[in-house]
Amino acid sequence: MTSVEESPVTAASLLAAVGLRVTFPGRRGASAARAVDGVDLDIGSGEIVALVGESGCGKTSLARTLLGLVEPAAGRVTFGGAPLSYGSRALKAYRRRVQLVLQDPSGSLNPRHTVYEAVAEGLRIHGYGGDERAAVAEALSRAGLRPPERFFLRYPHELSGGQRQRVVIAGALVLEPELIVADEPVASLDASVRGEILALLLRLRDELGLSALVVTHDLGLAWNIADRVAVMYLGRIVETGPVEDVLTAPRHPYTRALLSVLPESAGPPVVLTGEPPDPSRIPAGCRFHARCQILASGEAETTGVADRCRTEDLPVLPGSGPAAVACHWAAAQVLGA
Template identity: 60%
Template sequence: MPDLVFDDVSIMYRTSGRNDRGEVYAVKNISLTLPAGGTLGIAGESGSGKSTLISSVLRLLPKSSVLTGTVTIGDTDVNDLTWGQLRAVRWAQASIVFQGAMHSLNPVRTIGQQITEALELHVTDKWRTEQGRKDRVAELLRVVDLTPAKARAYPHELSGGQKQRAMIAMALACEPDIIIADEPTTALDVIVQKQILDMINRLVTERGISLLMISHDLSVLATACERIAVMKGGELVEVGDAYTICTSPAEPYTQQLAAAFPTIGDPESRMKPVTRRGRPDRPPVGERIEMSEEILLEARGVNVTFGSGSAALHVLHDVDMVVRKGEIVALVGQSGSGKTTLARAMMGLQPVDSGSVVQFRGEDLPTRGKDVRAFRKKVQMVFQDPSAALNPKLSVYESVAEGLRVQKYPGDERARVIEALEEAELLPAENYLGAIPQEMSGGQRQRVVIAGALVTGPEILVADEPVASLDASVRGEILSLMLSLRDRLGVSALIITHDLGLAWNIADTVAVINEGRIIEHGPTEQVLLEPKHPYTRTLLDSVPKIAPAES
């Protein structure tokens, strides 16, 4: 098996057009070695250069890039390969698992067809015939814990975890020596994430595959990799064994990454998410708005059924939930548990079954006209993906002002938009008014979404996975903002998440939902430190943990 070696690698992009910035270096003088059969993780935030670096292994960089230094697989310099030689290396010697399985899989071809394509391009005696390829596809699906019947499924018919398993099966198809995994567990819930990481570990151990994995979460890398390299701004910051990097990092940036994902039970991170400025101090009691017993939003005995007759699917079962004034509630569960459906029902966006009760301030949710508009003013949604939530053609001003226009705001629109941006801590607000989403970072876009929700003066924000797609430090910034909004403005929040660390960081109360039922509900410390239900313990056991390196 070959080593993978980056020797003094620098990668520069030539920019032009509206965003012309001349020559921009994404990677600067990187030297790293992945030994045959070894595992190496590369950590860093968006813009650190980690994806650019790994793309150089299979020459997947755009034409605007220029690479200096050498990338070698064994004795072969990848940049010296002809197109035909490069095709032989791809899939057969080294293959890649891309980050977004839904976007990487072809939506109009079955999983079996997409795996077979690699086998047809790289024919060996094992799968020379059509039947041999069918047998190989079935074997690969079993290896990644999918039934052979999934070969006939289209991507949209699979869950997020199943799609990621299919991507790994494709990467393994031609028995490569090296697997490159680009954020393979991003946006997966903790149980599916653990299953994927366990499967990757098993495959590496059983087959002797070399693994190069990238992530912004050090704890994820620590579960799969012996060594971790940390990148920032295209440069190598720190390299070492995984346990040392995660528990005793030498560099401040690595320390920031390590602290961004809190340890559940750590009192230092309770109600204090880490930001770029460290752990911000919360206002002293008496200078902030504390949670009260006043109930703002309540669900009692909520049932939701999709379809009817024999095709009926009962999604929510007699669910009770309350959000009090000044309270942050984390609704925790796996994908498909019913948490988003419950949130939509509590906002009046999802019809509930007869006998279900949803009330705002003691009154049933309105169903028509001005009453609905008045309710929307007080209960606002913050969506998961800011890129999808914002119209790419609208400026920040237009996006934030939209809510005021729907509500027929009688005051000074510009002044209120600026105030909302300042409440979302986009400062100075005037600098952002004319910007469009593509000109902003992920964290800035999420703040614009939050400003759009705040502009109507809501009492409750319902946030659906508000930090799932964000980097480590940006995650902390947004969570700190949610706490600040509660402390300064008294804004309550119902946060839908699969991230138990988020709940520990900012939630007063945790509700755990499984298969449409609330199975545990109480103060955060009680639920996360003294769980009563086996499912809650399963969730907690699935959170990535950093284990000491074996001597």
């Protein structure tokens, strides 16, 4: 694996990405697609971080790499300060400590397995030597399915969407992980149930000290659940920081556009032109410049950064710390203040 320049990982970091790059082969001889193109990201103990962006921005590839499902082309993943090893035994031990919660509980659960079997599966894979029934009951109870024994012999089709998602969460909790990666955890649920699942994740953080990376396209969800937010576009994090700082005073034009479509947004929605560029042909300069409303309006020209937006790349943002943004125009705004 390619070596990377050392990047500081804070002492409180539980899971961290340092200089992470993930590529996939191009079609018919095309250049490799750079799904993750230089990312630093830290998740602290007991912290919830929201990874936000449009479909195709690389957030799922980043999450899969943090889970050890994809080996990076460059950079490294560390857990508890130790680099992640990709041997089968090491990965099995790692995945007991870091669990995945998928967005579609119907697709995550085997329709032929009872709730008990679904939750106990992880225990059996990892050779759990304790009281299986008690562990399954406790996990279901923590996930809000009480009394747990009432759900043991039920099948997924007998449950509501919210209950199925709680079963998926229980299946992750039964192994007593330190961190969960939740990929769009409420996207498939009715609005009335979403708040309950988000409240459950917050309660698990408070009661168990559980950390979480929540992957979502919804900045409103990030506002309701996250301590920090990382906004991703075309393989890179373009804005990051405490959720209050980023979402109340967004500095990157892309973050502003994402926020503008929320129902509670004060101004008119920003309609971005076109689609995100092909990750095998990332443009020069700021990778957002072809769709940037600030550049299109002439404001970047007035500020004197238009040429830099089109030609000058931006540095990788730090994985933790105060709010940071990768934007020539935002940097010029600060200097001119």
